[in-house]
Amino acid sequence: MSEIKNIRDQFISKLENDLSIDQINEIKTDLFGKNGLISSKFKTIGSIPETDRKKFASNLNQVKDELQNLITSKINEIEGKKINEKLEKEKVDITLPERPFVRGKVHPVSQTIDEISSIFSEIGFSVEEGPDVENEYNNFTALNTPDNHPARDMHDTFYLDENKEVLLRTHTSPVQIRTMLKDKPPFKIIAPGRTYRSDSDQTHAPMFHQVEGLHIDTNINMGHLKGCLNYFIKEFFEVEKIKMRFRPSHFPFTEPSAEVDIGYEIKDGKIIIGEGDKWLEILGCGMVHPNVLRNVKVDPSKYQGYAFGIGIDRLAMLKYGINDLRAFFDCDYRWLNHFGFDPLDVPSNYRGLSR
């Protein structure tokens, strides 16, 4: 009995010393190794008289647990101390810069195109495209703008040949022609893309972007046109109310034709869309001219509908407060960084167009 107590006392006092991990492990072996003191005692349990055996075993287990716990806590203490010492040495200046990263941006025009597509997607339009180089027929004649018609003066055209048969499209309207020639009605498309006109000054660039819209069915009238654009403008500018004005105008390929103005005001040097008493022209539209439908073999007595053309760059300028059109194409990294969008900001219906 006292032997066990002796072992206990002896080792507890040993463990009170300042020990290394190795020394503790040695003690562990001395006690609990194959022939360790405690291990050996357990082997003797069988030879203890029955009457004392229970008590002996109980005592032995108690001492074993006590010593084991002490050893474990001793080891933890030393290891903990070691880690603490290490932590003390390993302190870094966490305000030093992180490893370098670079951030790309999507051009505001691309972002705007995605926003526009997202809005029109919701009301059933799909996206069509056409080539930048067009023939004279698709760009003008098929759109009811014959040669030697003053309406052609409205477009300063880049030509690729002396006969003026091949040109850079002056608007996205030829996509109407291509789409209608390719398929059968009904049509419900938008066509964003590059367009070209040969003037260049502060407010005009020789290349700019337009989005064409076309909706042809048996019963589409000017009310639908108004409704569609009203919806688009509200969604695009992310405002509840919009002041919109339809004004009679003339385009050879639509009749009746309209230009659409939106109301705005300038507050603290910033443009506020949808309020105020100033008007800003943002798009042209109208009912597709029967001559155009005839040119693409669609029967105007059965089908009718509307078309519109919107300047994308202009919309982007208004929405994002960009003053200078020319800067869109100047490729200054500071401008691209400032006005560009994070590639993860994909405009979508469920998440909203912009953050």
Add this chain to the structure above:
Amino acid sequence: MKITYDWLKDHLKISAKEDKLLEKLTDIGLEVESIENLSEGLDLFRVAKIIKTEKHPNADRLKVCDVDVGNNEIKKVVCGAVNAREGLLTVYAPPGAIIPKNKTKLVVAKIRDVTSYGMLCSESELNLSDESDGITELSSSKYAKNIGKSYFSKPSSNLIDLSITPNRPDCLGVRGIARDLSAAGFGNLKPEKDKKIKSNKKQTLKVKITKEKNQGCLSFGSCLITNVKNTESPKWLKDKLISIGQKPISAIVDITNYVMIDINRPLHAYDADKIDKGIIVRNSKSGEEFTALDNKNYKLDDGMCVISDNKGVLGLGGIIGGTRSGTELDTKNVLLESAYFDPRSIRKTAKKLNIDTDAKFRFERGIDQLSIEVGLNKAAFLIKEICGGEISKIDIQKTESYKNKVIKFEPKTFEKITGFKISTKEMINILEKLGFKLKKEKKCFKLSVPSWRPDIVQEIDIVEELVRISGYEKIKIENPIKERSKNTLNPTQKLFHFLQRAVASKGYLEAITWSFTDSKYNDHFKEDNKEIKIVNPISSELGVLRNSIFSNLLMYMSKNLDRGIKDLSIFEIGPIFYGPQPGEQNIVVCGLSAGKKSRLSWVEKERNVDVFDIKRDVIQTLVEAGYNAEKFYIDDESPNYYHPGKSGRIFLNKGKDKVATYFGEIHPNIIKTLDIKTESLVGFEIFLDNLKLPKKSLKDQKTKYSVSDFQKSERDFAFIVDKKISAQDIVSVISNIDKNLISNIKVFDVYEGDNIPENQKSVAISVTIQSLEKTLTDNDLEKTNNLIIETVENKTGAKIRS
């Protein structure tokens, strides 16, 4: 088209305020572009009398005048006019007044040390005439009592500038605008009150329109007015022209201009005595020449419509007259022309000769064919009234008679197109006020179109008239239905958007540059493509369509580097062109990366961007877009603008596809020639049109999920191999040995130099060996190991490094 409310009132009975007028004009499609108050400040100009003149002490040609400006005020004014003399009545402008001609504001100024308080004005400075020799002389009988009073009688009304669309020539006349307004219920159109010429005198100058192909003149009306005295226009006429910003010239010219603006009827006045015998309207012959009223000499081609006499060309019909037969102040006999020219012929000629005149602008849009006589009557009577003389009968020569257009119109078409209703009564009212003559038939109207509306040819044109006049605000909003029957984007368009954002997410700024470029830049990148020239570029630096996006992108990269940024990645996604025909274009994603990685980093070693950076960007983009990197095949062939040793191309599949991308360092020669200042420049091009679209949609792309939890073993090999053998070759050999057992093949070291024979290299490769079915025994592993070594050695001539 410039008008004033006052002039409109000549034709329109109306009392509404001007702001209501402006609103109405825009509402009916006659857009108000701007408003200008020409009379602002004109009340400052006063009638004044020169009391005394003295020679300027410091300038021989200047005089110092004491001027009585009324209210017992005498002002000292320095004046250089020869006719400045004592007793002269003239126009005085005080400091603060703005001179109409050059818009300068007068201030008290010292002129050669003498202070001048204001200015005495010439007629030219007041925009009254071209007379700039000397100051205005006012007749003392008329103005003696007016000293100190405002010279300009009453403030003229605002100048309203309208943007008239090309389909509305009728609104290039004040009366046409008035008619439109009256149809919209804004005032009542006053009836025309012009008298008709009743004369016994014959028009003695013979007029002949030759019969020939493409004769541009369909009808030529004329009237001879003899014994006139051309003079300055009366004040009412001058005021009228001045009110819309025009300058009076002489009565005869002013009258023709007035009639043109008033009723959109261009006229031309000839000095009849300068015409040799008679007028011949004919096609020009190549080489003919004449000097026009703009003082330019024009050389004509074949087939331009000219007005000529026996001596030659007098003018271009409907475009511009010539100096030889122009009227002057001493003109005694006037031949007035009122003709109709074919719009297409006018446009063709004017375009070819690059002439733009008021008459041309009107004729090319279409003039009222029935206004020939009205115009002659109106002008001839005015000339007689102002210049005296005798009017002859009107002579009209024609090659073609005007045919009245008739259109069938069904009232229900209106609602079908516009979505709202107006009553038949209202339709009739609008159309009649616009000048249509209506005949009711069973279900429709037969409409006779007024001669001044060449734009109206079919039923839809009638709908436009009705909706325009009744007001676009009446169109009801039909809200769109949120329904989709077709995908918004097709797979190619989805790929476009995906690539755009995938590349941007790798640190590239998206640029949009012109589709055209400088041929100097383009030459470096066009390879075997033909140069596609723009016939009329805005500048020679933008003279060709780009064969590659690199041309523009490199130029802008260079500009940005010059701005002081050192490390920059930019890209553009857009068209490049390989031919001049529609459709001969491809979509390319093109990127450039310049400078260093980790420049000035405390934690990482800085290094130049290199070909493997750009390769990572490209491969990662393709993998993200859904392409399987294990199938990619890469070789070192690339266009000349890349560094020949540090560039390559990627195919999505070996042997079957078009090139998916090129990537590599930009050729040092190009960097040198274009003077691009950077440590390193790498680029890539992804050809969107060459990327085969995944056959399956994303939802079907996921294959069965199977992984192995049996023990895996990683083994490393080092092969000594000929330098020409590519890493890709060795990896491909190993991957084809047993796809079920061997995966994760990675080249982790390449070494040339000491201990390696010349022209050889050591390639270290790590592979994972793992079975899907069982734990591999040492024996199994050894077998696979040996198989790898054996196969690589056999197929590539490599030797395992012991």
